[in-house]
Amino acid sequence: MSIVSLLFSLFGGFLNSKLEKKKFYINNxxxxxxxxxxxTTSKKIKVDNTIITETIFFSPNSDLNIKVYYFDVFKDNTLKKRS
Incomplete structure (x- = not known):
C-alpha cells in the first residue's frame, strides 16, 4: 500500500511542477x-532621434506588469560598423 501512495505522491508532484511551469516561466x-x-499595450517614444517601443504586458485584475523596451539598431544608422 505504501508503494502505491509513493507513486501517487511522485506523480502529483510531477503534475504540479508541469502546471506551474505552463503559467509563467523563463527558459534558456x-x-x-x-x-x-x-x-498588452504599446507606444513609441522618441529619444535622441531614436524611436524606442515600449510594450507593457499586464493582467487586468492584478498590479503585476512587465515592461519591455526595444529599438531597431539597424534603422537610421543607430549602429555603425567600426573600421
Missing part, C-alpha cells in the same frame, strides 16, 4: 509564456 532562450488572460 529568455522566452516568457503568459496565461491567456494577460493583455
Amino acid at each position: 532562450k529568455l522566452t516568457i509564456e503568459l496565461s491567456p488572460d494577460w493583455d
